[in-house]
Amino acid sequence: MARTLYIVRHGNTFDKGDTVTRVGARTDLPLSSSGQAQAEALAAHFRPIAFAQAIAGPLKRTRQTAEAILAEQAAPPELEIGNFLREIDYGPDENQPEEAVIARIGQPALDAWERDAVPPPGWRFDPAAIEGQWQSLFAKLARSEETGPVLIVTSNGIARFALTAAGLAPDPARHETLKLKTGAYGMFQLAGDGSVTLDDWNVRV
Known part of the structure; x- marks a missing residue:
């Protein structure tokens, strides 16, 4: 019997008019107002x-998104923290605006990251x-005696490797x-x- 996994990216950390930066493992921002609204929309979507089981990365933005979803559950599981779900370290591009990132690494390197998960020079992760x-x-979830659905909340840099890890x-x-x-x-x-x-990818509610 298959077990269903929902891998969720946290909500926004910036609102309209804010200077958007590349937020990585060393930048622990909370959800913004629009991000909180996204978390509440996810909570309503997942209510049924x-x-x-629920696992989130340790950063504020992932924990707050997971907590909002679980708050709408009739009998929520305890939220587990998975440290590897934190986020990648963007090295010298950490917390930098996107124009500065592109100026340093070039658009082709950024395209290779988005298309193939190839790390640009200087980004610090394996x-x-x-x-x-x-x-x-x-493997751990597959071996578990529990068969119910699993909620995993993480960041964009980590989520993409769920696909590549499974050859998807x-x-x-x-x-x-x-x-x-x-x-x-x-x-x-x-x-x-x-x-x-x-089953599906990049679903927004």
């Missing part, structure tokens, strides 16, 4: 789903290690990329043998 942590989590890819026919938008989610099925299939 009885989550058996893609293979993140994929291994996703694979370990998939978004659907270009639907103009999907590896990027998961703020307040969006992907829906996966995890089989008892640990294999993972993708």
Whole structure:
């Protein structure tokens, strides 16, 4: 029997008119007003789903999104914290506006990141290690005696590696990329043998 996983990206950390920066592992911002509204929309969307397990990264934005979703559950599970779900470290581009990031690394490097999850020079993380942590989590959930749906809330830099760890890819026919938008989610099925299939990606409510 397959177990359903919902991998959610946290809501916005900036509102209209704010200077948007590349927020990574070392920048612990809370949800903005629009981000809180996105979290509440997710909570309403997921209300009919009885989550058996919930795991979030340790940063404020991921915890606040998860807590908003669980607040609407009739019998919510305790929120677990998964440190690897934190976010990647953008190195010298951490908390920098996008124009400055592009000026440093160039648009082709940024395109390779969005298309293929290739880290630009200076970004401080190991893609293979993140994929291994996703694979370990998939295996752990598959072995669990619990079969109910799982909520996972993380950041964009980490979420994309759930796809690559399972050998999956978004659907270009639907103009999907590896990027998961703020307040969006992907829906996966995890089989008892640990294999993972993708039902949907980048769904915004």
